[in-house]
Amino acid sequence: xxxxxxSGGGLVQAGGSLxxxxxxxxxxxxxxxxxxxxxxxxxxxxxxxxISWAGGAKDYADSVKGRFTISxxxxxxxxxxxxNSLIPEDTAVYHCASxxxxxxxxxxxxxxxxxxxxxxVSS
Numbered sequence: 050x051x052x053x054x055x056s057g058g059g060l061v062q063a064g065g066s067l068x069x070x071x072x073x074x075x076x077x078x079x080x081x082x083x084x085x086x087x088x089x090x091x092x093x094x095x096x097x098x099x100i101s102w103a104g105g106a107k108d109y110a111d112s113v114k115g116r117f118t119i120s121x122x123x124x125x126x127x128x129x130x131x132x133n134s135l136i137p138e139d140t141a142v143y144h145c146a147s148x149x150x151x152x153x154x155x156x157x158x159x160x161x162x163x164x165x166x167x168x169x170v171s172s
Contacts, residue, residue: 051075051161053145058166061135067168069130071145082106082149083128084159085119087141087168096154097143100128106152112138135170142167 057069071083084099098109098119107119118131128145148160 051080051147053147053161053163055143055145055163055166058143058168060169060171063136063170063172065135065170066131066133067135069132069143069145069166069168071128071130071163073126073128073145073147080147080149080161082147082152083121084146084149084153085128085130085143086146086156087139087143088165089138089141092141094144094156096156098130099149099152099154101152108152108154110154132168135168137170137172140168140170 052074054072061067082099082101085097086094087097088094096110097113098117100107100119100121116134121128142165144165145163146159149158
């Protein structure tokens with residue numbers, strides 16, 4: 050059983066920063082990549098960023114490129130999402146996902162999902 054626990058969300062003013070963390074436990078050897086997705090009120094879940102555990106392959110949605118940075122701490126089975134220059138449109142519940150065999154923007158590529166952490170950006 051794989052479990053993912055997100056943390057680091059909160060309320061921040063526009064222009065501010067937050068750092069999200071996702072701790073992955075369980076059958077972690079079954080996954081080669083971790084992704085972050087977000088879901089704003091009344092909208093579908095969308096891809097934010099993804100990273101491979103080995104080799105450092107990364108991908109970002111165009112809407113966050115240059116502002117967000119994804120990184121991994123393999124020893125701690127943790128993936129971080131550093132979010133800078135936040136804007137109100139970044140307000141959403143952020144979920145991390147695991148179980149993918151490669152870096153992907155498709156939700157169906159990931160088998161395991163965390164409960165999410167709320168990020169609210171005020172204007």
